[in-house]
Amino acid sequence: MMIKRKAIALLSGGLDSILSVRLMLDQGIPVTAVRFLTHFGCDPVSSGSCGRDVEPIVKMWGKDGLDVKMSHLGRDYIEMVKNPPHGRGKNMNPCIDCRIMMLSWGRELLDKYDAGFMITGEVLNQRPMSQNRQALQMIDRQLGLTGLILRPLSAKLLEPTLPEIEGVVDRARLLDISGRGRVRQYELARAYGIEEIPQPAGGCLLTDPGYSARLRDLWEHDPDAGATDVNLLRAGRHFRVSPQCKIIVGRDQQENDMLETLASPDDSVLRLSDHVGPVTVVRGEHDEEAVLRAAALTARYGDVPEDAPQAAVTVTRFGQTRTLVVAPARDEEFATLRVGVTA
Numbered sequence: 603m604m605i606k607r608k609a610i611a612l613l614s615g616g617l618d619s620i621l622s623v624r625l626m627l628d629q630g631i632p633v634t635a636v637r638f639l640t641h642f643g644c645d646p647v648s649s650g651s652c653g654r655d656v657e658p659i660v661k662m663w664g665k666d667g668l669d670v671k672m673s674h675l676g677r678d679y680i681e682m683v684k685n686p687p688h689g690r691g692k693n694m695n696p697c698i699d700c701r702i703m704m705l706s707w708g709r710e711l712l713d714k715y716d717a718g719f720m721i722t723g724e725v726l727n728q729r730p731m732s733q734n735r736q737a738l739q740m741i742d743r744q745l746g747l748t749g750l751i752l753r754p755l756s757a758k759l760l761e762p763t764l765p766e767i768e769g770v771v772d773r774a775r776l777l778d779i780s781g782r783g784r785v786r787q788y789e790l791a792r793a794y795g796i797e798e799i800p801q802p803a804g805g806c807l808l809t810d811p812g813y814s815a816r817l818r819d820l821w822e823h824d825p826d827a828g829a830t831d832v833n834l835l836r837a838g839r840h841f842r843v844s845p846q847c848k849i850i851v852g853r854d855q856q857e858n859d860m861l862e863t864l865a866s867p868d869d870s871v872l873r874l875s876d877h878v879g880p881v882t883v884v885r886g887e888h889d890e891e892a893v894l895r896a897a898a899l900t901a902r903y904g905d906v907p908e909d910a911p912q913a914a915v916t917v918t919r920f921g922q923t924r925t926l927v928v929a930p931a932r933d934e935e936f937a938t939l940r941v942g943v944t945a
């Protein structure tokens with residue numbers, strides 16, 4: 603069988619994945635790159651994300667045979683994160699199963715885009731859990747893709763793949779990078795005229811201890827929580843006030859906007875009437891006591907003057923708005939209720 607001269611790439615937008623694409627384009631091999639999105643931050647708009655905006659690269663290299671498709675892993679990815687068969691890293695990150703899922707979705711695209719093999723920006727021994735030799739071999743085997751996943755940055759240190767064996771890809775022009783160092787990648791980036799070199803990211807939100815604590819808390823209290831609840835974990839300070847109920851207080855305008863967008867009609871949404879301050883969402887089954895606590899927190903984190911004993915807070919639920927007057931919360935009242943503090 604002759605391997606087709608076209609590759610599917612997994613493109614995070616990080617430097618390694620960009621360079622692996624470039625190495626193929628240099629050999630005249632067209633690349634359809636897939637940019638996977640998840641609810642856990644691997645997207646270009648999320649801080650702390652391992653994903654980056656790939657638009658500049660497409661602009662630069664489209665003429666050389668690169669095109670990019672976006673694909674959201676959606677609910678399937680959430681379910682995998684709940685029960686990853688190969689376990690987790692230090693936090694909630696299931697890196698091996700994440701790679702397996704992305705590669706398996708990528709495999710589906712081989713026929714669709716008439717491609718013969720896949721490439722990734724993985725570097726041997728760069729990540730202890732998912733990028734050691736055994737893990738890479740196991741992933742390829744499990745997917746039935748042995749010989750069809752080429753890792754151009756480390757290829758010379760790995761078994762030759764089918765496109766190399768068949769001469770579709772010139773192995774001599776591939777690389778032998780290993781480990782966590784980035785010196786060679788930076789040299790290559792400069793040589794390729796990549797002006798904005800993406801800095802290495804620690805990974806998606808699942809590698810963040812605070813985010814992971816919020817996610818664990820969510821699934822402990824609501825194992826069937828959907829995408830909206832998961833997305834809410836990205837924003838605000840989270841206070842667990844009862845097994846069924848959380849209060850979420852925005853920390854800046856962007857988070858306030860996000861909370862407003864994600865709030866549902868049966869959430870209570872609170873804002874200060876007379877001062878600048880957070881948007882606060884009370885989510886889950888809740889009573890008046892929870893709303894009063896949320897109002898106190900809203901006043902605590904808003905610009906209420908220190909000499910003002912009370913502040914007015916509006917509460918909107920089911921389209922009805924009313925006003926409460928409360929004293930700002932004291933930190934010690936809520937310290938133990940805070941979940942996953944990162945900032």
Ligand code: SF4
Binds near residue numbers: 806
């Ligand atoms: S850090 Fe791990 S879990 Fe997160 S996107 Fe990267 S490989 Fe997947």
